Amino acid sequence: xxxxxxxAAYLQPGTTSFADFLAAxxxxxxxxxxALPAGQAGDLAPxxxxxxxxxxxxxxxxxxxxxxxxxxxIASRDIEKVFSTDEYSAxxxxxxxxxxxxxxxxxxxxxxxxxxxxxxxxxxxxxxxxLSALIRGNLGMAMQGLAVxxxxxGYDLDAGAxxxxxxxxxxxxxxxxxxxxxxxxxxxxxGALKKLYRSDLSQDEAVTVALQALYDAADDxxxxxxxxxxxxxxxxxxxxxxxxxxxxxxxxxxxxxxRVIAGRMGRPDGPQAPITGGDAR
Amino acid sequence: xxxxxxxxxxQLMKDRADFARKGIARGRSVVAVQYAxxxxxxxxxxxxxxxxxxxxxxxxxxxxxxxxxxFENLRIAGVRLADMRGYSYDRRDVTGRGLxxxxxxxxxxxxxxxxxxxxxxxxxxxxIGATSPDDQIYRLTYDGQVADEHRFAVMGGAAEVVTAYxxxxxxxxxxxxxxxxxxxxxxxxxESEDRxxxxxxxxxxxLDRTRTQQRKFSRLRPAVLEQMLGERSAPAAAAPGPEGGSxxxxxxxxxxxxxxxxxx
Numbered sequence: 443x444x445x446x447x448x449x450a451a452y453l454q455p456g457t458t459s460f461a462d463f464l465a466a467x468x469x470x471x472x473x474x475x476x477a478l479p480a481g482q483a484g485d486l487a488p489x490x491x492x493x494x495x496x497x498x499x500x501x502x503x504x505x506x507x508x509x510x511x512x513x514x515x516i517a518s519r520d521i522e523k524v525f526s527t528d529e530y531s532a533x534x535x536x537x538x539x540x541x542x543x544x545x546x547x548x549x550x551x552x553x554x555x556x557x558x559x560x561x562x563x564x565x566x567x568x569x570x571x572x573l574s575a576l577i578r579g580n581l582g583m584a585m586q587g588l589a590v591x592x593x594x595x596g597y598d599l600d601a602g603a604x605x606x607x608x609x610x611x612x613x614x615x616x617x618x619x620x621x622x623x624x625x626x627x628x629x630x631x632x633g634a635l636k637k638l639y640r641s642d643l644s645q646d647e648a649v650t651v652a653l654q655a656l657y658d659a660a661d662d663x664x665x666x667x668x669x670x671x672x673x674x675x676x677x678x679x680x681x682x683x684x685x686x687x688x689x690x691x692x693x694x695x696x697x698x699x700x701r702v703i704a705g706r707m708g709r710p711d712g713p714q715a716p717i718t719g720g721d722a723r
Numbered sequence: 724x725x726x727x728x729x730x731x732x733x734q735l736m737k738d739r740a741d742f743a744r745k746g747i748a749r750g751r752s753v754v755a756v757q758y759a760x761x762x763x764x765x766x767x768x769x770x771x772x773x774x775x776x777x778x779x780x781x782x783x784x785x786x787x788x789x790x791x792x793x794f795e796n797l798r799i800a801g802v803r804l805a806d807m808r809g810y811s812y813d814r815r816d817v818t819g820r821g822l823x824x825x826x827x828x829x830x831x832x833x834x835x836x837x838x839x840x841x842x843x844x845x846x847x848x849x850x851i852g853a854t855s856p857d858d859q860i861y862r863l864t865y866d867g868q869v870a871d872e873h874r875f876a877v878m879g880g881a882a883e884v885v886t887a888y889x890x891x892x893x894x895x896x897x898x899x900x901x902x903x904x905x906x907x908x909x910x911x912x913x914e915s916e917d918r919x920x921x922x923x924x925x926x927x928x929x930l931d932r933t934r935t936q937q938r939k940f941s942r943l944r945p946a947v948l949e950q951m952l953g954e955r956s957a958p959a960a961a962a963p964g965p966e967g968g969s970x971x972x973x974x975x976x977x978x979x980x981x982x983x984x985x986x987x
Contacts, residue, residue: 447828452800558802
């Protein structure tokens with residue numbers, strides 16, 4: 443910037459959306475404004491893998507494994523894929539890591555920008571819709587293999603409960619009840635969640651269920667990283683309640699992960715869900 | 724139209740300065756006070772929606788007096804500048820100095836350009852650092868001058884009276900409660916009397932470095948203020964004693980996250 447003055451456009455009343463402001467003032471900074479040459483680009487950049495989210499009475503949590511892959515290679519074993527997007531929400535990313543992290547950064551700024559300019563936060567649905575719009579802008583790149591599929595979770599202060607939204611590449615948003623998982627290992631994680639999830643889990647139990655689900659995802663999906671016992675690298679878990687959100691202390695996660703691993707030493711397939719409805723036979 | 728009369732540049736600037744100064748003195752004062760854990764802003768402002776003190780970025784806050792529409796414009800421009808810089812570089816690259824400079828250049832240009840009415844505003848841009856000596860308060864006047872303020876600063880309204888009170892009662896390294904008590908007593912002070920300003924009519928915000936969140940700005944709601952100010956008698960000469968460890972656990976209205984209690 444050569445002129446130290448505030449540019450005239452900055453002083454104009456107008457949009458409260460940072461993304462819209464960026465589109466007008468510095469469109470080259472928007473992730474969606476990049477033109478790609480034709481062809482598949484999916485193997486060019488690291489991909490993030492599995493994210494699980496679940497609600498529990500009084501809150502919601504998001505957990506993500508730590509692996510990023512590039513084709514058959516492990517691109518990173520300690521990547522962070524769960525981000526706080528504001529005080530009461532967080533997003534976990536699956537898909538092309540670079541684009542997804544940039545998208546989350548834009549989304550974080552978007553929420554904070556609105557909050558500062560308007561003096562109030564967006565409603566939870568408002569936030570979810572803004573994320574939709576940002577993902578929709580990435581559709582062209584998604585069709586060339588650079589898809590971004592976040593899982594968005596947060597505590598809705600109006601509803602007084604945790605909520606989870608999943609997205610498709612066209613920006614479609616779908617509210618999930620109870621739990622959900624996205625990414626390459628999501629099928630296995632969801633299978634585990636189906637058997638382990640209850641609507642009355644305590645926060646600590648929910649953390650354990652998330653770790654079990656990620657363990658199962660890593661067990662069957664090569665792109666999902668399991669707990670790295672040698673390096674002490676464990677999933678990142680973000681918990682949001684009415685008091686706000688915070689990343690769970692790595693020691694706490696490590697302890698919970700150690701217990702899960704210890705359990706798996708005896709039963710490698712994880713806890714056994716009770717067979718109910720057996721009487722109906 | 725006849726040709727305009729000759730007006731000397733000195734006279735022109737003086738007239739514009741008088742005009743701006745008059746507009747600024749009309750409102751009520753805003754004070755910024757450094758305390759042990761950051762910077763506290765206080766103002767008498769019955770409106771809960773039209774703020775005089777606002778957040779710009781993680782460690783940067785903005786306070787203004789004068790014409791609302793003009794400083795609101797500057798505030799939004801500051802938020803845009805800060806967010807733009809933080810997004811294209813990094814959050815740490817947004818500095819109070821850079822922002823103060825942009826405001827100074829903008830106000831200076833508007834003041835000296837003949838075509839525009841000068842802005843009737845005065846601003847504080849404050850930034851907190853890792854420790855109290857790193858805290859900065861910049862004062863920006865309508866003509867684009869920048870001054871680096873220390874300990875406390877007052878603008879708007881009867882600024883001299885409030886400044887005199889603070890000069891007498893301010894001490895370094897105050898706790899949040901003490902700083903609040905002193906600032907609020909200063910706002911209520913005038914030559915003739917000491918008013919007790921009801922908590923509902925106060926707008927108070929802090930840049931608090933003990934907050935665990937990245938964003939250090941936080942508003943203190945009336946319910947919290949009431950509790951922190953405690954019993955106030957009319958001649959509130961001394962700051963109310965520290966409320967000890969029973970710092971409020973959070974806004975009763977649930978609007979804002981709780982403010983971390985000061986380290987004693």
